[in-house]
Amino acid sequence: MTETPAKSDIPTGAISDFGIDTTSQSTGEAIRDYFARLRGGDLGSLPALLGLAVLVLVFSTQSDNFLTLNNQANLVAQGAGKMIIAMGLVYVLLLGEIDLSAGTASGVCASVMAMHYVESGNLLGGMGTTVFWVFEIGMAVAAILAILMRIWAGAVFSLVAFAMALLGVEPNAWLEMLLAVCVGAAIGCITGFMVSKIGMPSFVVTLALFITWQGVILQFIGEGGVFGIRNSQVLFNVANGNLSVLGSWALCLLAAGGYAAVVLGEHFSRLRRGLVTPPTPIVVGKVVIVGAIAVVATWLLTLNRSPNPDIVTIEGVPYVVPIILALLVLGTFVLNRTRYGRHIYAVGGNAEAARRAGINVSKIRASVFVVASATAAIGAIVYSSKAGSVDPQAGGLNTLLFAVGAAVIGGTSLFGGRGKVVHAVIGGLVLAVVENGLGLLDQPAAVVNIITGLVLLLAASVDALSRRRAAVAN
Amino acid sequence: MSEPLLELIGLNKSFGPVHVLHDIDFTVRAGEVTALVGDNGAGKSTLIKCVSGIYPIDSGEVRFRGQPVTIHSPKEAADLGIEVVYQDLALADNLDVVQNMFLGRERGSSWLMDEASMEKAARETLASLSVRTVKSVRTPVSALSGGQRQTVAIAKSVLWDSKVVLLDEPTAALGVAQTRQVLDLVRRLAEQGLGVVLISHNMADVFEVADRISTLYLGRLVADLPAKETTHSQVVELITAGRSGDLGLARPEAVTI
Numbered sequence: 066m067t068e069t070p071a072k073s074d075i076p077t078g079a080i081s082d083f084g085i086d087t088t089s090q091s092t093g094e095a096i097r098d099y100f101a102r103l104r105g106g107d108l109g110s111l112p113a114l115l116g117l118a119v120l121v122l123v124f125s126t127q128s129d130n131f132l133t134l135n136n137q138a139n140l141v142a143q144g145a146g147k148m149i150i151a152m153g154l155v156y157v158l159l160l161g162e163i164d165l166s167a168g169t170a171s172g173v174c175a176s177v178m179a180m181h182y183v184e185s186g187n188l189l190g191g192m193g194t195t196v197f198w199v200f201e202i203g204m205a206v207a208a209i210l211a212i213l214m215r216i217w218a219g220a221v222f223s224l225v226a227f228a229m230a231l232l233g234v235e236p237n238a239w240l241e242m243l244l245a246v247c248v249g250a251a252i253g254c255i256t257g258f259m260v261s262k263i264g265m266p267s268f269v270v271t272l273a274l275f276i277t278w279q280g281v282i283l284q285f286i287g288e289g290g291v292f293g294i295r296n297s298q299v300l301f302n303v304a305n306g307n308l309s310v311l312g313s314w315a316l317c318l319l320a321a322g323g324y325a326a327v328v329l330g331e332h333f334s335r336l337r338r339g340l341v342t343p344p345t346p347i348v349v350g351k352v353v354i355v356g357a358i359a360v361v362a363t364w365l366l367t368l369n370r371s372p373n374p375d376i377v378t379i380e381g382v383p384y385v386v387p388i389i390l391a392l393l394v395l396g397t398f399v400l401n402r403t404r405y406g407r408h409i410y411a412v413g414g415n416a417e418a419a420r421r422a423g424i425n426v427s428k429i430r431a432s433v434f435v436v437a438s439a440t441a442a443i444g445a446i447v448y449s450s451k452a453g454s455v456d457p458q459a460g461g462l463n464t465l466l467f468a469v470g471a472a473v474i475g476g477t478s479l480f481g482g483r484g485k486v487v488h489a490v491i492g493g494l495v496l497a498v499v500e501n502g503l504g505l506l507d508q509p510a511a512v513v514n515i516i517t518g519l520v521l522l523l524a525a526s527v528d529a530l531s532r533r534r535a536a537v538a539n
Numbered sequence: 540m541s542e543p544l545l546e547l548i549g550l551n552k553s554f555g556p557v558h559v560l561h562d563i564d565f566t567v568r569a570g571e572v573t574a575l576v577g578d579n580g581a582g583k584s585t586l587i588k589c590v591s592g593i594y595p596i597d598s599g600e601v602r603f604r605g606q607p608v609t610i611h612s613p614k615e616a617a618d619l620g621i622e623v624v625y626q627d628l629a630l631a632d633n634l635d636v637v638q639n640m641f642l643g644r645e646r647g648s649s650w651l652m653d654e655a656s657m658e659k660a661a662r663e664t665l666a667s668l669s670v671r672t673v674k675s676v677r678t679p680v681s682a683l684s685g686g687q688r689q690t691v692a693i694a695k696s697v698l699w700d701s702k703v704v705l706l707d708e709p710t711a712a713l714g715v716a717q718t719r720q721v722l723d724l725v726r727r728l729a730e731q732g733l734g735v736v737l738i739s740h741n742m743a744d745v746f747e748v749a750d751r752i753s754t755l756y757l758g759r760l761v762a763d764l765p766a767k768e769t770t771h772s773q774v775v776e777l778i779t780a781g782r783s784g785d786l787g788l789a790r791p792e793a794v795t796i
Contacts, residue, residue, distance in 0.1 A: 338655055341677055402652055404645045407634075411642055414631035421593075421629045422643030423614040482633035 144497025146448025153440025161481025249442025686717025
């Protein structure tokens with residue numbers, strides 16, 4: 066649809082009215098502007114970053130082992146699965162909804178994947194006839210619901226899961242991981258349908274499904290049972306393996322170089338067209354800092370961090386790092402640069418305004434659950450790989466709370482409209498540091514839980530207070 | 540008199556047993572500001588929502604530029620060139636000015652939006668309306684004052700090559716200076732050749748900008764007069780009683796047995 070710009074000539078002198086737009090701010094002004102925004106309540110992930118710094122400081126002084134490279138690499142691998150679930154949850158939280166079933170749904174995906182491996186592709190044998198056909202009907206129903214809602218990707222994923230189970234494909238780690246993601250998407254279609262079309266509150270639906278999926282996992286694995294995936298090299302390496310030294314540096318180049326190219330490219334392109342940009346020194350500074358962190362981190366991780374360096378070599382960036390980076394880039398791109406992402410923010414900010422603007426609000430609402438569950442499945446692949454097995458506790462309460470907590474701690478609002486995927490990464494790091502540090506200090510699970518809960522309370526209060534501040538300031 | 544852009548002929552709307560709009564004949568002309576006045580509950584907002592596609596009409600005809608049309612959704616109304624600025628503004632607080640102005644109609648491919656061109660177009664539109672109060676199009680809407688938000692909401696309607704703009708109580712929540720801004724903007728819209736409908740309670744605003752005044756009384760359009768030929772008190776009488784002298788509804792005939 067075309068539209069014509071001004072019907073009358075743009076009056077001369079109007080350009081100067083957009084003073085901030087056409088003339089760049091100086092660096093000093095930009096920095097002052099940033100602090101003004103902070104005072105006005107728009108904190109973003111600053112509290113989380115400060116909290117992370119404080120925690121790292123505290124734990125490094127309390128424990129000798131905390132800052133060792135081996136521990137740091139382990140820390141990231143331990144927290145990665147839940148961090149990935151949190152990244153998917155950001156999409157749901159942006160709408161002001163919640164997905165309490167993200168944890169156990171991911172457990173279902175992991176158990177299907179592991180069962181496929183353990184049973185050499187014979188899911189019918191592994192589940193038993195009745196359960197298998199219930200599973201297939203579930204996948205088919207998910208596909209139908211997705212088609213009803215016109216979420217074509219969801220329908221495709223559900224049908225792939227349906228087909229893979231039916232055909233009994235040969236065990237193949239990559240296909241098994243695909244199966245897990247497809248089952249996740251299917252679960253998301255069902256959840257999304259109930260929340261958006263039937264109109265049930267997401268809290269109730271996902272709470273009910275949380276319990277249901279827990280039962281399903283128990284049904285698949287059997288009480289006291291476990292599916293071991295240690296013997297699958299690919300599946301086990303996802304969370305336990307590392308890139309080669311060469312691969313690590315290639316990743317560093319790709320990540321830091323890509324970031325620099327995108328940020329600088331956009332900055333100069335906007336300058337060329339005379340659009341509003343932050344001052345060049347600040348942009349260049351950001352790129353340099355990120356690049357420096359990437360290079361230093363890569364160098365540290367390529368050193369031999371084994372506790373017994375003479376006997377065994379552990380070096381290279383863990384595989385989970387590129388996985389998280391890839392999901393971060395994809396998730397952020399979709400939210401910031403695509404129409405779909407823009408519409409998610411709009412529905413989260415003012416659903417009625419979005420509806421009047423012609424946005425299909427219920428489709429958006431359903432789709433975020435598909436995204437969350439499919440991403441949770443990837444998280445399940447990672448945490449199952451780390452543990453080397455899938456047991457009936459997979460994706461239980463702790464996983465879910467860690468994931469929601471990570472997103473909130475990082476700066477995503479529970480009320481919708483505010484949040485970024487990188488918040489989940491930062492918040493996930495905070496919680497991983499807490500869990501790892503307290504573990505090193507030999508604190509019992511009780512203390513870990515209490516402290517984790519307190520950290521989350523602190524984060525939620527900061528969010529609420531900053532919102533109040535922002536409301537008053539305006 | 541310029542061409543009629545939008546004509547409503549014999550429009551009726553009921554909600555269940557409540558007959559809200561009775562046989563409305565309403566015309567909007569290009570380059571004119573038509574004020575739609577009436578007391579609370581007279582049916583003004585309902586009429587706007589029928590025109591903008593939010594409510595389906597029960598009977599009657601809608602003609603746009605002489606052609607009969609049926610409007611089933613806000614999108615169809617927008618495609619025709621009918622834009623509405625609602626009382627609650629329908630702006631998303633967490634987005635900035637550009638994002639709100641292009642909400643639902645973002646430029647670019649499905650995989651990558653064209654931010655630069657949207658930003659330019661937003662700035663050009665605001666400049667064309669001589670908007671001096673919104674400093675940066677990247678300000679989040681939540682940081683704008685009531686008048687500025689109203690300005691953004693109105694500018695949004697200009698952006699889309701609209702022919703008819705309906706404003707529902709635009710100055711209701713605004714202070715003196717902000718009301719001034721909005722009324723100037725309304726006149727400028729009409730000067731650009733749009734047909735503007737202004738719903739308002741405020742007689743001062745109405746007499747300041749309107750070319751015609753249409754009065755609704757209990758769901759009926761009782762008068763449609765040029766503003767210059769009407770007085771303040773006549774309009775008030777039409778609003779509260781449905782008639783004023785010879786204007787408005789006929790006096791009921793005396794009952795004869």
